[in-house]
Amino acid sequence: xxxxxxxxxxxxxxxxxxxxxxxxxxxxxxxxxxxxxxxxxxxxxxxxxxxxxxxxxxxxxxxxxxxxxxxxxxxxxxxxxxxxxxxxxxxxxxxxxxxxxxxxxxxxxxxxxxxxxxxxxxxxxxxxxxxxxxxxxxxxxxxxxxxxxxxxxxxxxxxxxxxxxxxxxxxxxxxxxxxxxxxxxxxxxxxxxxxxxxxxxxxxxxxxxxxxxxxxxxxxxxxxxxxxxxxxxxxxxxxxxxxxxxxx
Numbered sequence: 001x002x003x004x005x006x007x008x009x010x011x012x013x014x015x016x017x018x019x020x021x022x023x024x025x026x027x028x029x030x031x032x033x034x035x036x037x038x039x040x041x042x043x044x045x046x047x048x049x050x051x052x053x054x055x056x057x058x059x060x061x062x063x064x065x066x067x068x069x070x071x072x073x074x075x076x077x078x079x080x081x082x083x084x085x086x087x088x089x090x091x092x093x094x095x096x097x098x099x100x101x102x103x104x105x106x107x108x109x110x111x112x113x114x115x116x117x118x119x120x121x122x123x124x125x126x127x128x129x130x131x132x133x134x135x136x137x138x139x140x141x142x143x144x145x146x147x148x149x150x151x152x153x154x155x156x157x158x159x160x161x162x163x164x165x166x167x168x169x170x171x172x173x174x175x176x177x178x179x180x181x182x183x184x185x186x187x188x189x190x191x192x193x194x195x196x197x198x199x200x201x202x203x204x205x206x207x208x209x210x211x212x213x214x215x216x217x218x219x220x221x222x223x224x225x226x227x228x229x230x231x232x233x234x235x236x237x238x239x240x241x242x243x244x245x246x247x248x
Contacts, residue, residue, distance in 0.1 A: 004036050005070045008044035011063045012071040013037035013053050014080045015089065020071045021102075023093040031085070037072065053084075057115055074102050075111035082129035083115075083122035088150055090129050095146055105133060144190055145178050148227070152179075155235040157242065160188065168215055175208050177219075184245035187212060187219045188238070218245065 001012055001020065012020045014035035019025070033049040040054050063070045072080060074097060082090040097103045112130060116123055145162055153159050164180035166187075167173050179188040189205070209219045218241060226234055 001034060001036075002069050004034060004047065004050055007047075008036060008038050008052070009042055010036040010038035010044070010052070010070070012069055012077075014077075014084050015093075017071045017077040018081055018093045020066050020069050021074055021077055021097075023077075023096045024089075035084075037080075053080075055121060057121070060114075075108055078103070078108060079112055079115060079126060082126050087129050087132050091133065092143070092146060094133060096143065108133075142178075142190070144224070148188070148190065148222075149179060151227075151231070152238070155231075155239075157235065157238055166212065166215070166217065174211055174215060177212075181242060181245075184242050185217050186238075186241050186245055187217050189219060189221045191221050191223045 001016065005011060011017070012035070015024070015031060016035040031051075033051045035051050035053065037053045037055075037058055038044055040056060040059055042054070044052060058072075058076075061072060061076050064073050065071070071077065078090070078094055078097060081093055094103075094108065098105070109130065112126060115126055149160055149162060158181060160179035160181050162179060163176055164182060164187075165173065165176050166180070177187045178190045180186070189209070191205075205221075209221070212219050220238070220241065222234065
């Protein structure tokens with residue numbers, strides 16, 4: 001990437017810039033080529049697996065260097081992903097940047113203002129992407145939760161709420177659960193070995209599940225092996241549970 005930037009006078013852009021900032025991995029983000037932003041008047045020669053962007057809206061955005069590679073700042077990097085890639089990729093890198101405390105939603109919104117002016121290219125896509133974030137503002141504690149919520153939508157299920165806080169009838173806090181369909185009384189807890197590998201965690205989870213059951217919630221615990229090994233069966237189970245709670 002550094003060689004591309006030196007040869008073109010450009011900066012890492014889009015998902016390539018996100019990877020330079022260590023947001024996501026090539027397997028998650030790569031569109032099959034490197035993305036680079038070059039000065040408006042430049043005409044770099046074509047290079048294999050290199051996609052070139054240019055635009056007046058980017059001319060006043062300063063470059064930063066990460067591992068010697070010129071790259072857009074973190075906020076503008078996220079905006080470039082929003083403008084040129086599917087919403088799911090944008091949401092994933094934004095959530096990771098937020099978990100790492102590299103940016104807040106208010107900072108991202110402020111950085112977007114110059115790009116939302118009338119007449120700017122990709123303005124509508126950026127506006128829809130930002131609206132998508134604010135419609136589902138809760139940030140999960142893990143990428144697995146984000147991916148699982150996306151997968152639910154892909155299966156035709158309603159999108160669950162993330163990190164949902166459950167209280168009893170008196171308003172006393174019971175638990176904060178990974179994913180939840182509150183209107184259906186259905187909870188999904190993701191059983192990760194990294195977080196639940198000891199006896200104390202195991203016992204604590206079971207007490208919490210029991211308390212939720214007493215309060216009328218249905219809890220489905222999902223392991224990574226189940227999700228990846230039998231996704232169709234899991235989707236059917238969730239659909240049945242959602243339908244049962246809807247008609248109960």
